Amino acid sequence: MSDLLERLRDRGWRLTAQRRVVAEVLNGEHVHLTADEVHARAGRLLPEISRATVYNTLGELVALGEVIEVTTDGRAKRYDPNARKAHHHLVCTRCLTIRDVPAGAGDGTLPEDDRFGFAISGVEITYRGLCPDCQSGA
Amino acid sequence: MSDLLERLRDRGWRLTAQRRVVAEVLNGEHVHLTADEVHARAGRLLPEISRATVYNTLGELVALGEVIEVTTDGRAKRYDPNARKAHHHLVCTRCLTIRDVPAGAGDGTLPEDDRFGFAISGVEITYRGLCPDCQSGA
DNA sequence: ACCCAGATTTAGACCTAGTCCAAATTCAGA
DNA sequence: TCTGAATTTGGACTAGGTCTAAATCTGGGT
Ligand SMILES: [Mn+2]
Ligand SMILES: [Mn+2]
Ligand SMILES: [Zn+2]
Ligand SMILES: [Zn+2]
Numbered sequence: 146m147s148d149l150l151e152r153l154r155d156r157g158w159r160l161t162a163q164r165r166v167v168a169e170v171l172n173g174e175h176v177h178l179t180a181d182e183v184h185a186r187a188g189r190l191l192p193e194i195s196r197a198t199v200y201n202t203l204g205e206l207v208a209l210g211e212v213i214e215v216t217t218d219g220r221a222k223r224y225d226p227n228a229r230k231a232h233h234h235l236v237c238t239r240c241l242t243i244r245d246v247p248a249g250a251g252d253g254t255l256p257e258d259d260r261f262g263f264a265i266s267g268v269e270i271t272y273r274g275l276c277p278d279c280q281s282g283a
Numbered sequence: 284m285s286d287l288l289e290r291l292r293d294r295g296w297r298l299t300a301q302r303r304v305v306a307e308v309l310n311g312e313h314v315h316l317t318a319d320e321v322h323a324r325a326g327r328l329l330p331e332i333s334r335a336t337v338y339n340t341l342g343e344l345v346a347l348g349e350v351i352e353v354t355t356d357g358r359a360k361r362y363d364p365n366a367r368k369a370h371h372h373l374v375c376t377r378c379l380t381i382r383d384v385p386a387g388a389g390d391g392t393l394p395e396d397d398r399f400g401f402a403i404s405g406v407e408i409t410y411r412g413l414c415p416d417c418q419s420g421a
Numbered sequence: 422a423c424c425c426a427g428a429t430t431t432a433g434a435c436c437t438a439g440t441c442c443a444a445a446t447t448c449a450g451a
Numbered sequence: 452t453c454t455g456a457a458t459t460t461g462g463a464c465t466a467g468g469t470c471t472a473a474a475t476c477t478g479g480g481t
Contacts, residue, residue: 159477161429180468195431200468219354219438221467235393235401246397251389255373255410259384262415263373271407272393277400297448299458318438333460338439357468359438 149211149226156209166190167202171212171226177234177243179221217243217271233270239279246272287349287364294347304328305340309350309364315372315381317359355381355409371408377417384410 150168154160166187171178178186184199203224206212215223217236223243231248253268288306292298304325309316316324322337341362344350353361355374361381369386390406 159428161476163430181466193431196468197432197470198430201430214357216354216357219352219360222357235397235399235403237401238404244399244401246393246399249394253410255384256387259373261373261382261384262418263375263382263410263412264418265373265410265412266376267411269409269411272401272403273405273407274401274403280400280402297457299447301459331460334439335441335461336459339459 152211153209158205158209162191163187163194163198164202166194167199168206171206171224174227175244176227177215177223177225179223181221183224215243233272235272235274237276237279238273239275242276244276290349291347296343296347300329301325301332301336302340304332305337306344309344309362312365313382314365315353315355315361315363317361319359321362353381371410373410373412375414375417376411377413380414382414 149172150160150165153164153168158164167183169190170183170186180196180200180203183203184194184196187194187199203212206224207214211226211228213225213228215225215234217223217234218241225245227245232245233248233252235244235246236242252270253265255265287310288298288303291302291306296302305321307328308321308324318334318338318341321341322332322334325332325337341350344362345352349364349366351363351366353363353372355361355372356379363383365383370383371386371390373382373384374380390408393403
């Protein structure tokens with residue numbers, strides 16, 4: 146059982162069967178599923194779950210700060226349960242696999258001269274490249 | 284007239300009225316328009332231009348490497364004529380203004396240990412913050 | 422145990438961004 | 452000028468996502 150579920154219970158979130166399976170599906174490392182992928186996997190555990198509920202629940206998890214939305218391409222948003230530690234993404238240009246990479250100390254430091262007077266509050270970095278499998282013609 | 288148009292002519296691109304106005308609209312610095320914005324502005328210069336042609340032309344410009352697609356949110360892609368010099372983006376979290384910031388020397392250097400064996404070929408950085416206007420309650 | 426107001430879920434209509442297609446138009450070269 | 456290829460066009464279609472109003476579930480009060 147995920148400690149995501151525990152944290153949610155502690156925060157007084159009403160734990161319904163639907164919310165439970167969505168949280169269940171979003172467990173693990175390097176997990177970056179689209180809403181439809183979440184819906185498909187949740188549906189295996191609770192066949193009657195609706196698409197609307199998946200969207201509702203994902204939206205709530207994002208609002209609670211327990212899940213982050215990631216858009217590494219112009220396609221569907223991906224939902225990422227690794228919201229506790231700041232990190233960036235490494236995306237394979239061929240198979241589209243996504244890996245989490247830890248945020249570095251110097252990230253988000255933009256030289257004063259390049260800031261246009263902005264007060265910078267965050268930074269997202271997407272590295273692109275070929276994953277080991279795709280390099281070896283797999 | 285833009286030197287974008289000149290480069291395109293040199294490369295043997297058939298210069299139709301439609302392509303000309305699309306290229307015209309994509310002139311300037313810090314330009315990051317959606318396809319629909321391009322269509323609206325192009326339509327002021329050439330009222331009968333169709334949405335399909337705008338999409339076609341933008342796609343061709345991207346394929347030619349003269350324009351890049353930018354997705355700083357999960358919404359519509361934005362088209363950026365600043366394709367000659369590598370740069371990143373600074374996005375206002377309130378008014379969504381986008382500014383170009385020059386790429387730094389150390390960008391895209393990910394510690395060997397964090398690379399998961401990927402062969403990294405590119406990096407995109409999005410800085411988020413409040414622009415000067417939005418800071419001063421404007 | 423039973424009730425009920427509020428929370429949650431649901432199907433499906435609706436919306437935005439984008440793609441695709443077949444027919445109409447335009448154009449460059451012979 | 453003619454002609455085949457390139458280009459443009461309107462509209463149908465798709466993917467991803469939002470919204471709504473009605474149905475269902477829930478837990479605290481009795
Ligand atoms: Mn991640
Ligand atoms: Mn730019
Ligand atoms: Zn790969
Ligand atoms: Zn602003």
